[in-house]
Each structure stands twice: as structure tokens, then as C-alpha cells.
Amino acid sequence: MKYVSTRGIAPELEFEDALLAGLARDGGLYVPVEWPQLSERKIRALAGLPYEEVAFRVMRPFIGEAIGDDDLQRMIGEAYASFRHKAIVPLRQLGSNDWLLELFHGPTLAFKDVAMQILARLFDHVLAAKGRRVTVVGATSGDTGSAAIEAFKGRDTTDIFILHPKGRVSEVQRRQMTTVLDANVHNIAIEGSFDDCQALVKAMFNDHGFRDEVSLAGVNSINWGRVMAQIVYFFTAAVALGGPARPVAFSVPTGNFGDIFAGYAAARMGLPIEKLIVATNVNDILARTMESGRYEVDKVVPTISPSMDIQVSSNFERLLFDAYGRDGATVTRLMQSLSQSGAFTIDALRLEAIRAQFGAARVDESETSATIKETLAATGELLDPHSAVGLAAAARLRGDPSVPMITLATAHPAKFPDAVKAATGIHPDLPPAMADIFTREERLAALPNDLGAVETFIRERARSVAA
Numbered sequence: 364m365k366y367v368s369t370r371g372i373a374p375e376l377e378f379e380d381a382l383l384a385g386l387a388r389d390g391g392l393y394v395p396v397e398w399p400q401l402s403e404r405k406i407r408a409l410a411g412l413p414y415e416e417v418a419f420r421v422m423r424p425f426i427g428e429a430i431g432d433d434d435l436q437r438m439i440g441e442a443y444a445s446f447r448h449k450a451i452v453p454l455r456q457l458g459s460n461d462w463l464l465e466l467f468h469g470p471t472l473a474f475k476d477v478a479m480q481i482l483a484r485l486f487d488h489v490l491a492a493k494g495r496r497v498t499v500v501g502a503t504s505g506d507t508g509s510a511a512i513e514a515f516k517g518r519d520t521t522d523i524f525i526l527h528p529k530g531r532v533s534e535v536q537r538r539q540m541t542t543v544l545d546a547n548v549h550n551i552a553i554e555g556s557f558d559d560c561q562a563l564v565k566a567m568f569n570d571h572g573f574r575d576e577v578s579l580a581g582v583n584s585i586n587w588g589r590v591m592a593q594i595v596y597f598f599t600a601a602v603a604l605g606g607p608a609r610p611v612a613f614s615v616p617t618g619n620f621g622d623i624f625a626g627y628a629a630a631r632m633g634l635p636i637e638k639l640i641v642a643t644n645v646n647d648i649l650a651r652t653m654e655s656g657r658y659e660v661d662k663v664v665p666t667i668s669p670s671m672d673i674q675v676s677s678n679f680e681r682l683l684f685d686a687y688g689r690d691g692a693t694v695t696r697l698m699q700s701l702s703q704s705g706a707f708t709i710d711a712l713r714l715e716a717i718r719a720q721f722g723a724a725r726v727d728e729s730e731t732s733a734t735i736k737e738t739l740a741a742t743g744e745l746l747d748p749h750s751a752v753g754l755a756a757a758a759r760l761r762g763d764p765s766v767p768m769i770t771l772a773t774a775h776p777a778k779f780p781d782a783v784k785a786a787t788g789i790h791p792d793l794p795p796a797m798a799d800i801f802t803r804e805e806r807l808a809a810l811p812n813d814l815g816a817v818e819t820f821i822r823e824r825a826r827s828v829a830a
């Protein structure tokens with residue numbers, strides 16, 4: 364499988380090179396040149412298989428010859444061995460046809476572990492084969508960073524630098540990152556928002572001199588490997604509820620549009636999905652775009668679902684690429700408009716096509732808290748605020764009651780104890796392995812929102828700086 368940039372200029376790459384490239388050199392995001400198809404018979408055959416086997420069958424067509432079947436199966440097995448639930452991503456029934464897909468049973472208690480645990484192993488494998496080392500940079504609103512640090516810590520092939528917005532992640536999220544003291548791990552608190560951190564990461568990729576000097580690689584969902592690994596659970600959930608014979612709907616708590624784009628990819632591969640609901644908090648750029656066709660960046664507002672406090676949703680570019688018939692020149696024009704004026708407009712025809720597949724809802728702070736409280740009372744399930752945004756959006760946009768509605772539960776409530784306690788009076792406990800997190804030593808640097816300062820910090824510490 365080859366990969367093409369959404370801007371249409373950077374050369375096509377094989378899987379392993381797209382994996383290490385992160386952002387394409389023309390500023391675009393890599394997508395497969397075509398969507399691999401899983402026939403109805405092949406999808407049906409996934410029912411009842413262990414998660415690891417479904418992961419192998421869904422990811423295999425994206426990966427190509429560079430990684431053999433045995434190696435891929437071994438890496439998948441190792442990746443999910445650390446999950447606390449034997450189903451890896453269990454489905455829980457909440458109402459007659461309402462389901463919660465629990466994606467938070469990995470080592471750092473958020474859905475990011477599902478992709479990051481396999482991504483780090485793919486990196487190691489490919490880097491060892493090439494005899495290379497890379498400098499990984501990532502931006503986080505709290506969860507990507509902790510999952511990436513957990514997955515990459517101590518690896519000889521990588522140094523990892525994670526930028527988070529200072530004071531805008533929960534204390535548990537921050538400590539999950541800053542208490543990892545391995546020599547290859549570096550945390551940077553940036554004066555600004557997640558969007559500022561993400562813009563710095565993209566600017567480092569677009570600074571080709573720096574990029575080559577430190578052998579830059581990325582682990583945000585700009586990296587196709589992240590999205591690929593997230594496609595798997597859309598298949599496991601759908602087949603568990605009668606797919607492919609019976610279409611299902613998903614409500615996805617959304618920020619950077621990576622997770623829901625994985626659902627879109629599953630649909631493009633042949634999985635019958637009736638609707639994908641974009642569930643946003645008050646940082647509602649995507650809900651506004653679906654409504655009006657105008658994508659217009661606003662100020663980021665801090666919320667009780669901080670991991671979704673995002674305005675510039677990277678992966679929306681991947682959807683635009685498909686919506687505009689894979690025309691890189693048009694995507695480039697829209698993205699130039701975004702960087703010059705903070706906005707672009709989607710034409711009516713494309714918007715209609717997007718709306719056929721996606722719905723969207725904005726959930727405010729009081730509705731999020733009320734959903735946590737009411738869900739606990741009605742079902743006994745203690746939700747985190749991000750999952751609550753998803754569940755509230757699902758309730759609002761629910762269509763045909765015979766179609767199973769699956770809400771993605773993206774984080775464990777113990778990552779956001781203050782919001783959960785305020786809503787329910789219950790303080791959710793961390794799993795025993797993390798119970799001492801508040802007394803562990805922290806290590807982090809604070810830097811201004813300044814590209815030069817961040818690049819200097821990284822250059823001085825990365826082991827892969829060219830001599």
C-alpha cells in the first residue's frame with residue numbers, strides 16, 4: 364500500500380516511510396492511495412474473534428510487505444498484553460439499543476493507548492530494520508502525551524518530546540507524563556493552548572532543515588499509523604452488534620477528528636455505518652462547520668473535557684481530501700485560506716455529501732455534568748466528561764431506534780476526578796498501579812510559545828542530531 368499527501372505534492376511513500384514521516388513534506392497528511400476493501404463475508408468472519416486477530420486482519424492491508432505476518436502478529440499481541448480487560452475494548456449495554464465502547468482499559472486510561480501501544484512497536488521494528496533513530500515530537504491536550512510517553516519510554520531508537528498547554532491539562536494527565544523519568548522522555552509545558560502546541564509541532568515539520576537535522580517523527584494523529592490502529596474497534600463493535608448485516612451508528616467525542624476519521628475509514632472499507640456523530644464540547648468548530656459549511660477558528664475555551672479543547676482539527680483535512688475527489692490543489696487552497704484568514708468555506712455539494720455520513724452536536728458544560736450524573740443514576744456507569752459529551756450528543760441525534768447507537772467512552776473517569784466529583788459526589792479512584800502518582804517526582808520544562816526556543820531545547824537534547 365502506498366500513501367499520498369492530502370496536498371498532492373509530496374512524493375508517495377510506502378507504509379513504513381509514511382509512518383516515520385508524520386506530516387508530509389508539503390504540509391499535508393498521508394492517506395492510503397486507495398481504501399482497502401473488506402468484503403461482507405470477511406467482515407462477518409470477524410465476529411467472535413479475539414481483538415488481536417481482528418486487529419491483524421483490519422491493519423494488514425495497510426501495512427504492505429515490509430513487515431511480515433509473524434512480526435505483525437507478535438507486535439499486536441505484545442501491544443495489548445498490558446490492557447486490564449481481556450476484551451481489550453469491551454462493549455457495555457446502557458439502554459435497550461444504546462452501547463458504550465470502553466476504550467480506556469490501557470495503561471494510561473484513555474483510547475490513545477489502543478493505537479500508541481502498537482505504534483511504538485511498529486516504530487521500533489521499522490527503525491531497527493533501517494538502523495535509524497528518530498526524534499519524536501508530539502502535542503497533547505493531555506491524553507496523547509501520556510499514552511505516547513508510556514509506549515515510547517526507555518526505547519533506544521527514539522527520543523520523545525511532548526508539548527502540553529501549561530495549566531490546561533488535569534493533574535492526573537500532567538503527572539502521567541511528567542513522572543516518567545526515563546532519559547529519552549522530555550516534557551515541555553507551553554504558555555498557550557493545545558492549538559499553539561499543535562501549531563509548533565507542525566512548524567517543526569515544515570522547517571525542513573530542523574526536521575532533517577533531528578530526524579523528526581510524529582505520534583499525533585497526523586501520523587497515519589495512529590488512525591489505522593483506531594479503525595479496528597469500529598469493526599469489533601459493529602460485528603458484535605450484528606454487523607455487517609445490521610448497520611450501526613457511532614457517537615465519537617471529537618477534537619482533532621482522528622478517532623472519527625478512523626470510523627469514516629472503516630465505512631470506506633465496507634463496514635455499514637448509518638451515521639458518525641461528531642460530538643464536541645463548546646469548542647464547537649466542527650459542529651458549526653457541519654451546520655454552515657464555514658470552518659472558522661475561534662478562541663479555545665477551557666472546559667471540563669480539556670482533551671477536546673481544540674479549534675484546529677488536523678484530521679478534517681483528510682476528510683476534505685476525499686470530499687473534494689482527492690484534489691490536493693483544492694485542499695492546499697483551503698488550508699492556505701485557513702492559515703491566512705483563520706477560515707475557509709466548503710461548497711454546498713461537498714457539504715451535503717459530508718452530512719450524509721456525519722451528524723454533529725455541541726454539548727455545553729452543564730449538559731456534560733448532567734449526563735454524568737443521570738447516567739450514573741440510570742445505569743451505574745461512571746462516565747468521564749469526554750464520554751459524557753459523546754453520550755449527550757448520541758441522545759440528541761438518535762435516529763432509527765432499531766439501529767444500535769455506540770458511544771465511544773474515550774477516557775477513564777479517574778483522569779478527571781474533579782469534574783466527576785462535582786457532577787456526582789463520587790471521587791473516582793485510579794487503578795492501584797497508579798495510586799502513588801501524586802507523590803512521584805515530576806520533571807518538565809516550561810517554555811514560551813516560540814518555535815526557536817522549542818527547537819533549541821530539542822536540538823540540545825535529542826540523540827539523533829546529525830553531526
Ligand SMILES: Cc1ncc(COP(=O)(O)O)c(C=O)c1O
Nearest residue numbers: 506617618619620621622670773
Ligand atoms: C479523552 C478524549 N476524548 C476525545 C478526544 C478527541 O479525539 P480526536 O482528537 O481523535 O477527535 C481526545 C483527544 O484527542 C481525548 O483525549
Ligand SMILES: N[C@@H](CCOP(=O)(O)O)C(=O)O
Nearest residue numbers: 503504505506507583584670
Ligand atoms: N486530545 C488529544 C489531542 C491530540 O490529538 P491526536 O489524536 O492528534 O494526538 C490529546 O489528548 O492529546
